[in-house]
Amino acid sequence: MFVGLRTPDPWGAKFAKKPFTVCVSRDHPVVITKYIEQAKEIExxxxxxxxxxxxxxxxxxxxxGVHSGGATLIHPPQDLDLQTVRQIEEATAKxxxxxxxxxPFNIQFIAKNNEYDLGPPYCPVVLVRVEGYWY
Known part of the structure; x- marks a missing residue:
């Protein structure tokens, strides 16, 4: 199986001389995003x-599971209860x-049925993107 490969800098220079495909194997795994039905991302x-x-x-x-660049967002959230909002705010601060x-930083969480803690095997944090500086 071959998959298109897009590499951000600094890897771009490393892969510039190679084809933009890789053979998927145990040595070259690929993450495939899956929708989690009836669950929402909270950003x-x-x-x-x-x-x-x-x-x-x-x-x-x-x-x-929908890429945030192609997602439709509502602000402020309409379907979250106050407890879920507070848990997400507390987790963000921590x-x-x-x-x-x-x-600045950005975190994407998963909530299902207005429950932030989905339990194993799900991790409620999808992404943490730090856009500022940390020491």
């Missing part, structure tokens, strides 16, 4: 400065503190 964008976290939460309309983030 929170935040900025941290001097220990203060400013944030806003958006809710994806599509099922979890993740930002653990990573010592200063500046």
């Amino acid at each position: 929170i964008s935040a900025v941290v400065k001097d220990g203060m976290v400013m944030r806003y939460i958006s809710e994806h309309i599509e099922n979890a 993740i930002g503190n653990v990573l010592n983030v200063t500046g």
